[in-house]
Amino acid sequence: MEFYGYRRSDGRVGIRNHVLILPASICASDTAEMIARQVNGAVSFHNQVGCSQVPSDMQYALDMMAGLAANPNVYGTIVVAAGCETCQCGMVMDAIAARTNKPLHGLIIQKEGGTIRLIEKAVRLAREMAAEASTLRREKFPVSELILGTECGGSDPTSGIAANPVIGKVSDALVADGGTVILSETTEFIGAESILADRAKDEHVRRRILEIVERYEQHFIRNGENVRLGNPTPGNKEGGLSTLEEKSLGCIHKGGESVIQAVYDYAKPIPTDVKGLVIMDTPGNDASSIAGMLAGGAQIVVFSSGRGTPLGSPIAPVIKITGNDATFRMMEDNIDFNAAPVITEQKKPAQLGEALYKMVLDCCDGKLSKAEALGFTETAVMRACNYV
Amino acid sequence: MAYALMIHPTDNVAVVTEAVRPGEDVLYEDANGGQVCLKAAGDVPVYHKIALRDIAPGEQVLKYGKTIGVATAPIAKGEHVHCHNIESPERKELI
Structure with a gap:
């Protein structure tokens, strides 16, 4: 039995080819959604966690975020963080990099000068990533x-x-x-x-x-x-x-x-x-x-x-x-x-x-x-x- | 005439596959493959459980051949079996 999928650089095989706009916390969730809405091929979701958490909960959140980014249905990921959350942008990116070598960027709202400036930058990155993803062909x-x-x-x-x-x-x-x-x-x-x-x-x-x-x-x-x-x-x-x-x-x-x-x-x-x-x-x-x-x-x-x-x-x-x-x-x-x-x-x-x-x-x-x-x-x- | 599914040969309840009215005949296949007819003692909503025999308070209620609960009241053959007359068995420490 066979199926047609996408081989990833880390060896896993995906059946979808999404660009994931990953909010590191609830405070970055609407921003991430606005970015995803701008780019055909990009997806996002509301992340209820990632901040105000004790270490065990922080670990669940990091594992979820890193795992979704590493999921073979995802071509690449742009992490969007508020800046002050428990799950810091760098921690989320490190957790992702520990699982996969797929394309990855991170942007922080407090450093980029607010959501409008971050969205502008993130949409450009996501557009480029989606264009790269679109050149892949399914294999058996x-x-x-x-x-x-x-x-x-x-x-x-x-x-x-x-x-x-x-x-x-x-x-x-x-x-x-x-x-x-x-x-x-x-x-x-x-x-x-x-x-x-x-x-x-x-x-x-x-x-x-x-x-x-x-x-x-x-x-x-x-x-x-x-x-x-x-x-x-x-x-x-x-x-x-x-x-x-x-x-x-x-x-x-x-x-x-x-x-x-x-x-x-x-x-x-x-x-x-x-x-x-x-x-x-x-x-x-x-x-x-x-x-x-x-x-x-x-x-x-x-x-x-x-x-x-x-x-x-x-x-x-x-x-x-x-x-x-x-x-x-x-x-x-x-x-x-x-x-x-x-x-x-x-x-x-x-x-x-x-x-x-x-x-x-x-x-x-x-x-x-x-x-x-x-x-x-x-x-x-x-x-x-x-x-x- | 309504139908019920007895999932495992040792079960003392069956699942009705349509809503059953009081006094209605309910047909199910028993452990030996024989057709058994049961008279419903009350309303039983679709996919809810009907008692295949009298169940005494404290007795185990079996579905899939396993304990799904313990009777909290006397349950007569043909009666609706649900939260009003069964509860979870007492939990056992596993390790």
């Missing part, structure tokens, strides 16, 4: 170059019965073809962790799976909270999911039945020589989970939603799938794939999995997912503490 690569992120959000009972098992078939197929699949959302392993632990490659991976779940639980307990009071959400419950454990047992179907090869911390790079099914320690929150997987190097995401969600990413296709026929009919503008026939027509997940795998490869070749075509860019970051 084996699917072993792909890292597929899997996500579920706005789940209902159809997610665990139909949509996630179909995604699981794609996961197993891509793993069999030599590629890499990420199972994410540590919160939604709670109650299903023993199933995952039993599928670990070795004792180290088994222990890591249990550790990330235990750490997630303890984080809330230390703050006097119970994760179950926020998850399932009101929409999950209205749909018919009663407990977090029920939601989790549906969630983990996205990973299929493959052996779990490794566990990665949030937004850390997934080495290109590790193949097969891996876990990333991410929150159940969709926007931050997806950002973590993209920072890890995933080029594409498949996202199941029983209730329906428009969510997308500035740098990658996010293919939406539902197992709920009514949701598909109601939200067909936002949802790419209907897995409801598993329930309504007793189709096998494997049958629909073949069609979804083809859709994934078509998107890799350049076809826009609905979230991409409509311009959705929601991006968030895992957090440990409140703002300081």
Whole structure:
């Protein structure tokens, strides 16, 4: 199996060719967006973090930013910083340079003399970068170059019965073809962790799976909270999911039945020589989970939603799938794939999995997912503490 | 006549694939592949759970063959199973 992508100077292969205007903090986010709006081929997003953070949160923010810039779907990056934020422009640029040798510039609003002067300079740099990017041609690569992120959000009972098992078939197929699949959302392993632990490659991976779940639980307990009071959400419950454990047992179907090869911390790079099914320690929150997987190097995401969600990413296709026929009919503008026939027509997940795998490869070749075509860019970051 | 999906042979709940009204017959396939008919004891919204047998308070509620919760009240066969009569099981330390 093959797809058409762009070989990057760091050896990874992208399926999009974006210029990323990367805001180092919330204070640079509108400016970054104004720059991206001026240049065809440039993308940006609102960065809620990057300032007023304790070291652990600062590290999550730096890893997210560096990872998105290093993501192979990005040709090059222009970092835009306010100047006084926790994640200083130079730190963000160093973190990016530690992961990739792709084109990189940095500009600071307080040094350039305000946003208008910075925007003028940044638009020129972005225009040049976009023109360089546009000269690249797609080449054929084996699917072993792909890292597929899997996500579920706005789940209902159809997610665990139909949509996630179909995604699981794609996961197993891509793993069999030599590629890499990420199972994410540590919160939604709670109650299903023993199933995952039993599928670990070795004792180290088994222990890591249990550790990330235990750490997630303890984080809330230390703050006097119970994760179950926020998850399932009101929409999950209205749909018919009663407990977090029920939601989790549906969630983990996205990973299929493959052996779990490794566990990665949030937004850390997934080495290109590790193949097969891996876990990333991410929150159940969709926007931050997806950002973590993209920072890890995933080029594409498949996202199941029983209730329906428009969510997308500035740098990658996010293919939406539902197992709920009514949701598909109601939200067909936002949802790419209907897995409801598993329930309504007793189709096998494997049958629909073949069609979804083809859709994934078509998107890799350049076809826009609905979230991409409509311009959705929601991006968030895992957090440990409140703002300081 | 409505339908329900029993996901695992050991489950004591099934997922209804359409909204079920009180007294309506609900058909599902049991562990041996046989068709079983169940009378709904109340309304069950689409994709929500219906009890396949009586479940006592404190008893585990099983879906996917795993514990999804514990009954907080007596649940009669055919009754809607949701947040009003089950809760998360007590958490165990993993390590």
